[in-house]
Amino acid sequence: MDYDVVIVGGSLAGSAAATLYGRAGLRVAVVEKQPDPLAYKTTCNHFILASSVPTLERLGLTEKIEEAGGVPNSIAVWSRYGWIHAEPPADYPYPVTGYNITRRRLDPMVRKLAAGTDGVDLMLGHTATGLDWDRGRVAAVQVRDRHGVEHTLSARLVVAADGRYSKLAQMAGITTRTRPHERFYYWAYFRGVELDTPASSQLWFREPDVVYTFGNEDGLTVLTVLAGKDRLPEFKADLDGAFMRSFENLPRGPRLDHAERVSKIMGKLDLTNLRRRPAAKGMALIGDAALASDPLWGVGCGWAFQSAEWLVDATADTLRRRADPAPALRRYRRTHRRRLAGHDFLICDYSRLRGFNPVERLVFAAAVHDPATALHFHAFGTRSIGASRFLAPAPLARAAWVLATRRPRATTKPAGLRDAARAPRPPAPGDAARRG
Ligand SMILES: Cc1cc2nc3c(=O)[nH]c(=O)nc-3n(C[C@H](O)[C@H](O)[C@H](O)COP(=O)(O)OP(=O)(O)OC[C@H]3O[C@@H](n4cnc5c(N)ncnc54)[C@H](O)[C@@H]3O)c2cc1C
Numbered sequence: 108m109d110y111d112v113v114i115v116g117g118s119l120a121g122s123a124a125a126t127l128y129g130r131a132g133l134r135v136a137v138v139e140k141q142p143d144p145l146a147y148k149t150t151c152n153h154f155i156l157a158s159s160v161p162t163l164e165r166l167g168l169t170e171k172i173e174e175a176g177g178v179p180n181s182i183a184v185w186s187r188y189g190w191i192h193a194e195p196p197a198d199y200p201y202p203v204t205g206y207n208i209t210r211r212r213l214d215p216m217v218r219k220l221a222a223g224t225d226g227v228d229l230m231l232g233h234t235a236t237g238l239d240w241d242r243g244r245v246a247a248v249q250v251r252d253r254h255g256v257e258h259t260l261s262a263r264l265v266v267a268a269d270g271r272y273s274k275l276a277q278m279a280g281i282t283t284r285t286r287p288h289e290r291f292y293y294w295a296y297f298r299g300v301e302l303d304t305p306a307s308s309q310l311w312f313r314e315p316d317v318v319y320t321f322g323n324e325d326g327l328t329v330l331t332v333l334a335g336k337d338r339l340p341e342f343k344a345d346l347d348g349a350f351m352r353s354f355e356n357l358p359r360g361p362r363l364d365h366a367e368r369v370s371k372i373m374g375k376l377d378l379t380n381l382r383r384r385p386a387a388k389g390m391a392l393i394g395d396a397a398l399a400s401d402p403l404w405g406v407g408c409g410w411a412f413q414s415a416e417w418l419v420d421a422t423a424d425t426l427r428r429r430a431d432p433a434p435a436l437r438r439y440r441r442t443h444r445r446r447l448a449g450h451d452f453l454i455c456d457y458s459r460l461r462g463f464n465p466v467e468r469l470v471f472a473a474a475v476h477d478p479a480t481a482l483h484f485h486a487f488g489t490r491s492i493g494a495s496r497f498l499a500p501a502p503l504a505r506a507a508w509v510l511a512t513r514r515p516r517a518t519t520k521p522a523g524l525r526d527a528a529r530a531p532r533p534p535a536p537g538d539a540a541r542r543g
Contacts, residue, residue, distance in 0.1 A: 120394025244389025449494025
């Protein structure tokens, strides 16, 4: 029961980290409380970021995702300014699409990859219940198996990959920082949805509410409503009606006449943004355990894979040499902050249920008319560039110039989306009540 690395949580982040540590020649235990190898997370809308594709490729997952029917997730975004649908050229320096694939397919796939990696022990049906300490750092994890038997797993590095409510962080006394989230989520799965844009994923910013449709494998489409908490009574009173009305009168909205709802309508009412130091008390945190920000932007799965990769790249060599992991953990923490802190700041800010700020108004409006601004919007939305490059003076100056000089002609919009760009904002249920 002596390992190089013990990872608690065998979902996306934990299984990815275990696979990469195992390939680096380390001995790894993955502690996962779910006993079923086919278990999967149900509170997810399955949009995987394009920026995580290099990590998926390194893991060897892209082919498996495609074999399982995963859908490349091209995106069309509607706001009151019109449609944005970037069309990256052949020499575009970033991944063009990620994937939409349900967690029902993805989670067992990723777990199986870890279980099949030399050096990895996947311990299903084991729950982490406590921590042991050595000179101020976490040195071992106490686990209970499904028969109630207790074990202690000692490690030179313990990794928390146990999700947004991380029990490990709590047991280690690592502070959780929160930022408010003023929307609630409802979503459901449909078959036979007809879409009216060239993209597999559509988002409508109805300000402040947002709705989206994401096409997945096997002809499944997930329809999601994110509405301000002031509308919760309306949804509680008539969930079916309020949910379905949210998809009416959308410019180029999904056609549901022949569609069949194949799940109940599911909800998540509290999505408080959570973050923790990605390394503290000698322990590392990856995936949602380190950062769980608003799912509106579809970032959590991609960042779960990427943070696992950053951690392994920062620490594997040190662990192999049996050197002190503290400097390597500091490197990981810096990478995590550099890559994600700016994104997280802007994401949390928008989850306060505000309208677009001046910069967003500028970029959303210019990207409708200008392919270069649309590409800039795409690179940021897929998280291939960070907040500082998104907000750099040159692209914002270009956006301002586009609006000043080109808007009336509107010649550069993708032809298929041109009419919808002029459609007025449809009335949202509850608008009148809000104005009143
Ligand atoms: C409504 C909603 C919609 C979302 N939609 C998207 C989306 O479209 N795209 C996207 O990228 N992200 C989305 N997300 C976020 C995404 O689901 C998470 O970011 C992602 O699952 C994080 O992966 P993870 O491996 O860090 O944690 P999780 O997937 O949460 O896994 C944690 C694992 O730890 C295990 N565990 C917990 N405690 C213990 C313990 N004590 N002992 C042993 N095991 C334990 C759990 O069983 C679980 O397997 C959404 C989230 C929500 C809430």
